[in-house]
Amino acid sequence: MGHDLNATQGVEFVTALTSMELGLTRREINAIMFQVDQDQDGNVSYREFVPFAFDLLQKMASLRLLESELENDELAQFILDLFKAK
Numbered sequence: 682m683g684h685d686l687n688a689t690q691g692v693e694f695v696t697a698l699t700s701m702e703l704g705l706t707r708r709e710i711n712a713i714m715f716q717v718d719q720d721q722d723g724n725v726s727y728r729e730f731v732p733f734a735f736d737l738l739q740k741m742a743s744l745r746l747l748e749s750e751l752e753n754d755e756l757a758q759f760i761l762d763l764f765k766a767k
Contacts, residue, residue: 688724 689697691714698710705713717725717733748761 687728688726689730691718691723691725694725 694717695710695714698705698713713733714725715721717729719729720726
């Protein structure tokens with residue numbers, strides 16, 4: 682089977698995740714790769730990547746919204762600071 686021109690090799694995907702300096706461990710990156718590569722062919726196709734990226738962006742937006750809502754709540758801010766410190 683030929684290489685899908687709309688796919689990224691797994692190594693490239695892992696390298697991209699690593700270069701973003703998200704603080705992910707190698708195990709976490711491998712877990713993400715395993716989750717995204719639905720057909721387990723070692724490549725991440727556009728069709729596999731889009732749902733992952735959409736879900737990630739949706740979660741990030743939700744987290745930012747929650748953080749902005751809780752910004753003025755002193756107890757909530759204290760709790761958020763505790764979690765960020767860990």
